[in-house]
Amino acid sequence: MNLLLVEDEGKLVESLSHLLKMNGFVVDAALDGQTGMNLACTGLYDIIVLDRMLPQQDGISFLRLFRSLGHDTPILVLTAKDSPADRVEGLNAGADDYLTKPFFTDELIARLQTLVRRARKGKAPEIAIKAAGLILDPLRSQVVKGIETFHLTAKEASLLELLMRNCSQVVTKKQISDKIWGSHSKTAMANVDLYIHYLRKKLNIREIRTIRGVGYSLQGDNHVS
Known part of the structure; x- marks a missing residue:
């Protein structure tokens, strides 16, 4: 499964990339919202993990633009903002799931696998x-x-x-x-x-x-x- 991680904290990118690779994901990382958007629009990813607070383009703007372009790749938002209003804003902007920091790594993996299964259900596998x-x-x-x-x-x-x-x-x-x-x-x-x-x-x-x-x-x- 190809995963795009859009996160600006270098140490978190390193640790999450290692964790995700150990659980079968092929991981690409972007350290700012604009780079993440350029990669996301290639259509090469099964799922995207998106930080909400990003340089150049914040997570909410990313979600709105990405969805407005017609992309339906599942997106899980990671954020330190945990109020109900923040979660509602993220979901309404186009997020498929929302996980607040700090989080349990097992829960992150389980949520990602669920989103990928849900997205693939009913779709014919892409052969060529x-x-x-x-x-x-x-x-x-x-x-x-x-x-x-x-x-x-x-x-x-x-x-x-x-x-x-x-x-x-x-x-x-x-x-x-x-x-x-x-x-x-x-x-x-x-x-x-x-x-x-x-x-x-x-x-x-x-x-x-x-x-x-x-x-x-x-x-x-x-x-x-």
Whole structure:
């Protein structure tokens, strides 16, 4: 399960990331609301854990904007604000659950697993992603182009998935590096150009367009299914 943790307390991010990974989650972290919003809108996450008090964009504004854009990813809000009015405001803004700090870690995991089960209930499992003439199976790291099938590394598959889910839109180098290598990686930005080169060469495609000084865009049919 892919989880996005949007929290500005570094020590809490570190401890929660470890806890969540030990319980089967693949965790990406953002330390401010704007970075969190950019990552959340990629559509790559099964669930989001959101702090209410954040720099750049607070949790309530995050919720309202995210829901107004049509995203239905489950969101659990973590906050020190525990009054009934605060909880009601968070739920009305679009939160699916609300947990106050300090909290029991077992309760957090149980609530997250419940939200994911609830969101997946009745939904057919996503087998493949289709965009720009490509069919990607992210679980197998396998992509079909025409009559050819290509096997990718996990990083290559994650990068291609990000581009396909944002087909015909510009994905910045920072968005790519944060999502694929993590916001704390010292080598991530240098890896972006290298892995774009790998994808172009391996798939023999020219549709990955370089937006000079900004990032990359996968050109083609922008209908992702």
